[in-house]
Amino acid sequence: MKKSLLSMAVAAFVLGGCSLIPEYRQPAAPIASDWPQGAGYPAAAEVAGVSAAEQGWREFFHDATLQQLIQVALENNRDLRVAALNIDAFQAQYRIQRSNLFPAVSADAGAKRQRLPAEVSQTGESTSSQYSATLGISAWELDLFGRLRSLSEQALEQYFATEQARRSTQISLVASVANAYLAWQADQSLLLLTQDTLKAYEDSYALTVRSNQVGVASALTLSQARTSVESARVNLNRYQRLVAQDRNALQLLLGHALPDSLPSTPNLATGLISELPAGLPSELLQRRPDILEAEHQLKAANANIGAARAAFFPSISLTANAGSLSSDLSGLFKGGSGTWLFQPQISLPVFNAGNLRANLDLAKIQKNIQVAQYEKSIQTAFQEVADGLTARETYREQLNAQRDLVSANADYYRLAEKRYRTGIDSNLTFLDAQRSLYSAQQALITDRLAQLTSEVDLYKSLGGGWLEQNTASATPGAPKS
Template sequence: MLAGFAIAASSAGCILTKDLPDPALDIPGGYKAALTKVSDAPPTLDWWRAFRSTELTTLMEEAQRVNLDIAAAVARFRQADAQARITGAALLPTLSGAGSETYSRTSGSSASGLSIGGREVVNYNASLAASYQLDFWGQNRDAAQAAEETAVASRFDREVVALTTLTSVANAYFQVLASQDRIRTAERNIASAERILNAIRDRFKAGTGTDLDVAQQESVVANQRALVPPLRQTLDQNINALATLVSRPPESVRVTGGSLNNIAIPRVTPGLPSELLTQRPDVRRQEAQLAAATANVGSARAQFFPSIQLTGQGGYQSSALSALFQPHAAFFSLVGSATQPIFDGGRILGNFELTQAQQDELLQTYRKTVVQSFADVDNALVAIRQTTIRLRLQRDVVAASLRAFQLSEQQLRAGTADIVTVLNTQQTLFQAEDVLWQAQLARLQAIISLYQALGGGWEPKVERPVDAL
């Protein structure tokens, strides 16, 4: 009997061949905004090391180990693996064993009212039962394949969560550095404004200045001081964000930081758009979900066909334990059945149409994810180029503003400067220096967005050796 089940299990299979639907995508030969050569090295797996910040590297590695979102994603794909095993169990026969001892005693009274001795009966039973649904139409196999593809999608979902976490760590860390730079600049500007205020007060005492001049400069000083609290708030909030990302309370996190000037600017190569399809985890996740939906369509289609079930039971039954396993005590039964749906109120048809619609939805989502991935890379490349240009121009603005401020301060001390000119030059300088730090932060964030658009680091390519002729 067991041999028959094994033969049936090995011969069962899906007679309907299902391939993934063609997404009909237009894959460009290159990125519109790319300037680097394709032969340049792609981003490495530990792409954050290119910024050459030891503290950032430490935070990144810690986040990979202890981040709670990543841990939850790992638990989800473990659930998907278990569900795949549960679903795949339908492909194998079920086997169960049973044993029993039955003791019974008949009544000792007769129909005439006479009392006679009752009869005691002991019966022993040992049996083995097996059942198997012949998966001739592939319903169970398709369901198992759908569960396996869902488990694959869960693994790529973990990669999506990990990439989002790492880019969040990098962005928060650079926000910390930018806040520290802006705070130092604001404090330096406060000192400069107070120096100008003292010079104006000296002119006022000497009778060459007015009380209005003093009040205007006091307003400049107060305005610069008012800029510091929001910057400190941003600093603390980003440190707390880093604490959350590394799963620690804010009180136990110490971020030294430093300056954006100490961060190296990596050169990121986008590669080819066709390579992006195998590198971005969200694209791979959508592809796996589409494969699962396609398998579900096959499983739903198989429900239109008969369900073939094989069941069998065999064992031994005897009233004497010593004779339980004798040949004459053996029994068995084998049943084969087929069930063909005739009328179910449209349930099977509705389920089939539902899975088809779900497959079409995931197909369109997959197409959009691919198209969006190309746009993300181009947007990041444009952002890097434009923020680099902006940073260069802003440095020119700061240099010119600093020279104008220094000249106006010299003229103020010499008594030849117009107070309005002094006010304008210092406010222009203060604003230009603050914008410079924001421009540096924007360029770093653009680089991070490119890493994210590329799917993080890429596995190194293995070059095949060319055999000598």
């Protein structure tokens, strides 16, 4: 009997090599072979050098404080923790699905005593006993047409997709922490600028009050000076609120209290981050985890078609066991008490009102949906990198122009103040110079933040931010059977 069961198992696995999964062909990338060229773009997209996906975030972000915050976030962020647990969950689902390929062997023992009254027994009142001990398999489906293997392949691809989703979550987290930190630094800079500007406005207002008291400055001039002071106070409260909210947002991303060693002086100087080459558009297919995730989902949908096709063919299951059966417990394992059962079963679909055909059509439609989503993920990645390249090129010139504007307004302010102090010009010109300088300085900080944020987003778009993860956030290895 044991040899018979072994032979059936071997035959089932040999025949089970049959698969009805369509041959997978990677869809052509619906993007251009190179990045956009022309006004607003670099003369030629850089290709040589270390790609973003190969450069760890510690190498890209040079600020020690930012490196510390990213490390804390990787260890404590709850979204990243959920993404890692999702990998474990899908790995377990794959193992559950794969286990259906193998027979489930169970050992069973049972006892039964039954009393029959005389009214229902031809031999009168009787009491019977039955004891059994068996070893065997129950309702094991022989995967002759690859239905179970297709479902196992689908579960495996979904596991791989979840692994890529976890990578994508980490990349987004690294970029989010960096952008939140930079926004906090920029708002701190704006707060300091506003505090200095308010002090200058208050000093100017005090001088105007004294001039008004001696009849030199008019009530209109006094009112205009007060308007500047109150406007700066409004901005002061606004930036105090933004700085506090920036800290709260950063703490949420970290999933932990902010370190006590954070510097009190904001830093938006040059050299905070590296500048990476864009590479070729085709490289996005190998390094963007969201694209890889979409492709694994496409492969899972492709495998599901194989399962839907296999449902049209007969399903064969096997129940078999061998053991001992006796009416006395003491005779359960004596000679002559052996028993065995061999029960194959075949089920052939005859009529199901189009259910199987509809399931196959649905599987094909779902694959077409995944193809469209895969292509859309490629197009989105191309657009994000192209936006990052034009931002890199144009922000350079914009920042240079804005610095020149600040310098020009500073000269205007110095001249206006000198002419106002000597009585050559009215206070109106001086107030206008103050406001222009303050506005230009605000715009410079805002533009610098936008430039740094665009570089972080470009790093993320190129697939950077995955390397240098800690052991707590490492992705699990290949699924276990």
